[in-house]
Amino acid sequence: GDSVTQMEGPVTLSEEAFLTINCTYTATGYPSLFWYVQYPGEGLQLLLKATKADDKGSNKGFEATYRKETTSFHLEKGSVQVSDSAVYFCALMDNDMRFGAGTRLTVKP
Amino acid sequence: SQTIHQWPATLVQPVGSPLSLECTVEGTSNPNLYWYRQAAGRGLQLLFYSVGIGQISSEVPQNLSASRPQDRQFILSSKKLLLSDSGFYLCAWAGTPYGYTFGSGTRLTVV
Numbered sequence: 590g591d592s593v594t595q596m597e598g599p600v601t602l603s604e605e606a607f608l609t610i611n612c613t614y615t616a617t618g619y620p621s622l623f624w625y626v627q628y629p630g631e632g633l634q635l636l637l638k639a640t641k642a643d644d645k646g647s648n649k650g651f652e653a654t655y656r657k658e659t660t661s662f663h664l665e666k667g668s669v670q671v672s673d674s675a676v677y678f679c680a681l682m683d684n685d686m687r688f689g690a691g692t693r694l695t696v697k698p
Numbered sequence: 699s700q701t702i703h704q705w706p707a708t709l710v711q712p713v714g715s716p717l718s719l720e721c722t723v724e725g726t727s728n729p730n731l732y733w734y735r736q737a738a739g740r741g742l743q744l745l746f747y748s749v750g751i752g753q754i755s756s757e758v759p760q761n762l763s764a765s766r767p768q769d770r771q772f773i774l775s776s777k778k779l780l781l782s783d784s785g786f787y788l789c790a791w792a793g794t795p796y797g798y799t800f801g802s803g804t805r806l807t808v809v
Contacts, residue, residue, distance in 0.1 A: 623797050632704075632788050632800035633742075678742070686732075686798055690741035 591616045595679040595689035602669055602696050610664040610692050612653075612679035620681040622646075622655050622662040627676040627691070636664075636677070669696045700725035704789045704801030711808055717762075717776040719804050721789030724770065730792040731772040733764055736803075737785045748772055784808045 596611040614622065621640045625633040637646030642657035651666045662679060674696045679689040704721045711717060723729050733745040744757045746764035754764050761780050765773045772789060789801040 621797070625800075630803075630805070632803045633790075633798075634800070635797050638797055680797075682797065685747075686792070688742045693739075 591618075591620065591681060591683055591687050593679050593681055593687050593689040595677075596692055597690070598692040598694065600692060600694045602694070604671055604696055604698050605668045606696075608664070608666040608669045608673075608694070610677055610679075610694070612662045612664065612689060614660050614662065614679075614681050616660075616681055616683055618683045620683040622653070623680040623682065623686075624651070624653055624662070624664050625678040625680060625688075627678065629675070633678060669694070671696045671698055700791075700793055700799070702789060702791050702799055702801045704804060706804060707802065708805045709807070711779050711806065713781055713808055714778045717774070717779050717783070717806070719774040719787055719789075719806075721772045721774075721801055722770055723791050726791070726793065727769060729770065731766065732790040732792070732798070733772065733774050734788040734790060735785045736788065742788070746774070779808045781808050 592615045594613050623638045624636040626636045627633045637648040639646040639655035642655050645654045653662050653664045676691045676693045678691045681687050701724045730749050732747045734742045735745055736742050746754055746756055748754050748766040751766055762776050784807050787804045790798040793799050
């Protein structure tokens with residue numbers, strides 16, 4: 590069945606560092622891909638999405654490109670801030686939604 | 699606009715007590731609704747989903763049950779809570795083909 594594998598955390602970075610959180614997927618169809626963010630004590634919020642190959646989703650300085658050839662959707666940000674500290678979930682949606690295990694990011698001043 | 703409400707935000711319950719968590723959606727009809735659980739420091743586990751009134755699918759057999767008495771209402775219940783039921787419970791709505799919208803979550807601590 591469809592599945593998502595994302596980079597295990599936790600990830601700790603200094604402010605203004607470059608962020609990459611790897612995400613790969615397995616799917617039989619042509620899924621849409623998502624990144625969700627969960628701030629402490631809150632529900633998940635959609636961060637960005639891409640619905641077809643080569644699409645780039647972007648929001649709040651975060652980007653991810655739908656790579657069909659490598660079945661990947663890595664999350665990147667050029668300069669992280671303390672306020673980006675959260676748990677990030679990669680997900681795919683075909684018939685239903687499948688989530689990765691989540692990666693906890695801590696950004697230190 | 700469509701919104702999803704979930705309550706209570708936090709709950710502390712003794713072992714063996716009953717549980718009822720409620721989720722409602724506004725601004726849409728016949729939504730697909732989901733209950734997830736997130737144990738401390740772990741990922742999301744799909745517990746139940748519903749595609750309509752009275753239609754419940756269980757992903758994981760356990761001490762919990764779900765009901766959908768109205769189109770936009772989804773309830774998670776237990777007759778007798780266990781310590782292992784502690785966690786962060788999230789309701790979600792499949793609002794569009796492009797992702798889910800999540801409620802703000804309920805943190806349940808069973809003591």
